[in-house]
Amino acid sequence: MIHISNGSVRRILTFSAVHPCEAIAPATLLNSLINLAHAISDCKTKNFASNKRNARESVRQIGFLRVFLEELRKASPNLPDSVVLGLSELHLTFQKIRYLLEDCTREGARLWMLMNSERVADHFRILARAISTALDVIPLGAIEVSEEVKEYVELATRQARKARLEVEPADKAAMKRVISVLSLFENGIVPDRRDLNQVLDYLGIGSWSECNNEVKFLDSEIALEWLKDEKREVGILGSLMGFMTYCRCVLYDVVDGEQSDIGRRKSSTEVGLLSCLNPDDFRCPISLEFMTDPVTVSTGHTYDRSSIMKWFRAGNKTCPKTGQKLPNTELVPNLALYKLIEQHCSENGISVSNSGRRNRTASVSVETLAYERAMNMVAAFLAGMLEENNNSDRAAHEVRVLSKRSVLNRSCLMEAGIVPRLLRLLPCSSVQENAMAALLNLSKHPKSKAAIVENGGLELIVGVLNKGLSLHARQHAAGALFYLASIEEYRELVGEIPEAIPGLIELIGKGPDRGKKNALVSIFTLLMHHGNHSKVLAAGAVPALVNLLESGTDIEEFKVDSLAILAALAEKPDGTVAILRCRRALHWVVEVLESSVASRAGKEHCVSLLLALCMNGGAEVVAPLVESSSLMRSLYNLYSLLGQEGSSRASKKASALIRVLHEFFERRPSGSASPILPRERFVHVW
Incomplete structure (x- = not known):
């Protein structure tokens, strides 16, 4: 901890x-x-x-x-x-x-x-x-x-x-009782509730929230064991977390205090701290990916452990950013930054690489037999509660908490038949938000995706997206559609539901921040199916995205996601037409590209978008761009940066856009209004 x-x-x-x-x-x-x-x-x-x-x-x-x-x-x-x-x-x-x-x-x-x-x-x-x-x-x-x-x-x-x-003898007796329960878990035997209550009474744990605090502490200890390459205690920590999770689910009928991470709202300090940080600061300067195990070298600069270790193994003894020779190769875990990255990714629905230490933590922490068997018992218990309609909201809340944590939890819940039971709860007003949030978490599991679709879940989820009783339920529905749309055939099925894409576009305009984020990534994923392109345009995506850029949002990821969707839409002529009809669209794209604080990812999407607009819009787009000397400087600076960091695809696009603008400038006296370069010359950059 x-x-x-x-x-x-x-x-x-x-x-x-x-x-x-x-x-x-x-x-x-x-x-x-x-x-x-x-x-x-x-x-x-x-x-x-x-x-x-x-x-x-x-x-x-x-x-x-x-x-x-x-x-x-x-x-x-x-x-x-x-x-x-x-x-x-x-x-x-x-x-x-x-x-x-x-x-x-x-x-x-x-x-x-x-x-x-x-x-x-x-x-x-x-x-x-x-x-x-x-x-x-x-x-x-x-x-x-x-x-x-x-x-x-x-x-x-x-x-x-x-x-x-x-x-003390009393401590020894309590420890012995815990070890006995863990042995029962390992043998697939349901423990006596009296034994569980005796342990919790001895420890002074008397509520769901106190029990949940124990689970969260054990979880954080496991994360730090892996973060600091200390794995000696992972096994017992995982088993104890199974013990306490089982107690939390089985012994308490009421979720008190909403002290769980589901009910927790960020403090003003947390909000202020995250809002003043650029998400690019969370990326490793070597790999440019979000750091899953940030460590600091003697110069004070921070890198992802795997990246800096590769740097050292290659024979380099200098700091990659400064070139300064390092007196030693000692790596100090940056625990504060790790927590910020973890919170940022959680708040914005960002997943990190499966090879990262964060994901390995989740999988390793639940490998103990006691934990796995305890989770199977918990899943069966919750499935029974949902089937009997016995305190359904309490059961749905527990599924929501469990399914958020790990792949194993989601697998156990799916195998217990939780998905169809949750889907039946979506029309129920008192249970809808917890049930939808639980389905969002379960939709990350491959088999759960199929179970949702096979049980008519797409229509039910779209119904919550459009008519959910709370904005939180609606944003959870948008998140679930994002994970479901990761399967190619499901993208088409979602697009065929008339209310799906319009509901996502409405959430971009009127939803809370998390809702906007979920809707943006869902739209981008749905665009991977060509049949959804015209539907996204017809639903008014372009004005909604431009309004989001104009709103002055200080959330960089909203800008990045909006530009990514606009770039995807601009690849087809009808998308270019829709963007150019939005009078201020080009202005905001150029402004982001020229901004000194915009992220590199956002600028790369700007280049892709402008190149597509130039290709499909011809002189109508190119002419105003040529007039901006500051734009050319920004493009050259970005091209130089991309070349240094080895982003060949983005570098080629920046080079192609620069050539288009230069050739138009050279031919301008001729009055030509046609596209400057043949499209086939750009095929290699897409």
Whole structure:
């Protein structure tokens, strides 16, 4: 788990503690120690799900020492070096104790801390010994404090040295019960609910949202195990996630608090941070693909791990961006950027390469037999709920949450016959949004696509797209059509439904941001079937796309997707005519191409679009373009950039467009209004 503490990134049960600097003033050191002691003492009111006795014993010891430190601050402004040395060691140990107590009380980590009880007890024992060692260094005779306080310190030293900080019997019993349930899962045996409830009661987990927090924590730990090439604990983490997921699905009838990632809305901070970042910053400077495992080299530049490793294996010892020689090839995982990329891709429906670490995380995390068997049981349980119409919205919500996470989850749900049951719920007002969102997630699975189509799902989904009871349900329907349209024959079937394409175009104009995104990518995918070209034009796609460009949206992907669709439409004469009829279309295309902040992908689509318009529109298009000197500069700059980065297809298109404009300029006195270059000269660039 990524934990922010004092601005640093820390995983659970790791201690980013540091020694105070040697030149620190004794008064400053004492003040910091006392503040740490107060923070540790405040933990006594918190709930410890496991290692209760060890944690409270540590808090009690620090309480003794706090009295000593506060009197020392009053009595001795000038401290001997030996005392400062001991206090410095105490400061380091106090930091580690505070981190450990934070982990013991962390929401979402209760099960994991229970299963690590022995390791946690070892930490408490080691830190208690560290306290006694630090106190031994301090010469109490050289300090002007009361005899009573000195006795406190001596007592704390003896107790720290002799403390029996071991795993508590109750923790051992709870761990044994968890291991027993995992064994039942592996053997395909449904566990007794009483055993599950006993574990959750012991951990203080009493609601769906608390259970879900445990699942999310375990999931994030698995992701970081793979991100940092640490796979030792992936197996047990996956099994525990199966345990907690089963509990979440089976034990709770009510989804409380909407603390799931389904119900979570981004905070204003998250929105602001993502909106001010250019998505191109998430791309590896070497591969130009979204980074799935960002790592930083010693120059401070970040690359995808696989790309920079190939660079090093080829014998290069320099930073690819700066050319600076690297003193070492150490790679530091950029966890903060990883989280931003993950959130950006999730929010915008972007999938990353299957070879990326992010996808391998999902597949590996569920390879344990216990997890797989638990998911089969969960899927059968939810299918029964849906079949009996027993709390259908609760079941649909759970399918929605599960199907979002992994391929294995989607496979288990599909095999349990969930798809036709969800389709039957789409006309139901109270269940529609959860059912549609679940179908969107399941539509990513190849067999689920077929099940949706074979059970009449296309018409039902288009019905939600046009008449859904909420904008969220409508945007989920658009997303499902995108995944279904990835199958060639289904593109034709979707296009044959009269309301499908007009519904997507309407969502581009009136939908929320995610709805716009889903509609845009769906339209682009449907255009891969030639029969849908005229239908997209007839539905008013061009004005809707130009309006989106004119709206001043600061979401770069909307611009990129709109330009990609316009470029695809312009490849045919009727598409060119429709675009040219939209008076401001050419202006906005040129503006994006000349923009200094537009993405490279957007500019590439601009080049493709302008080239197609020139080919089909002739002098009507070329003449105004030739008049713009800034356009030519932008084209030359882009052509140079594409040539350097090896994008041959886009480079050829930019070269062809430059030639068209140059030849028109040279022939302009002749008054020719026909296309400047024969079309066959451009066949190789398409």
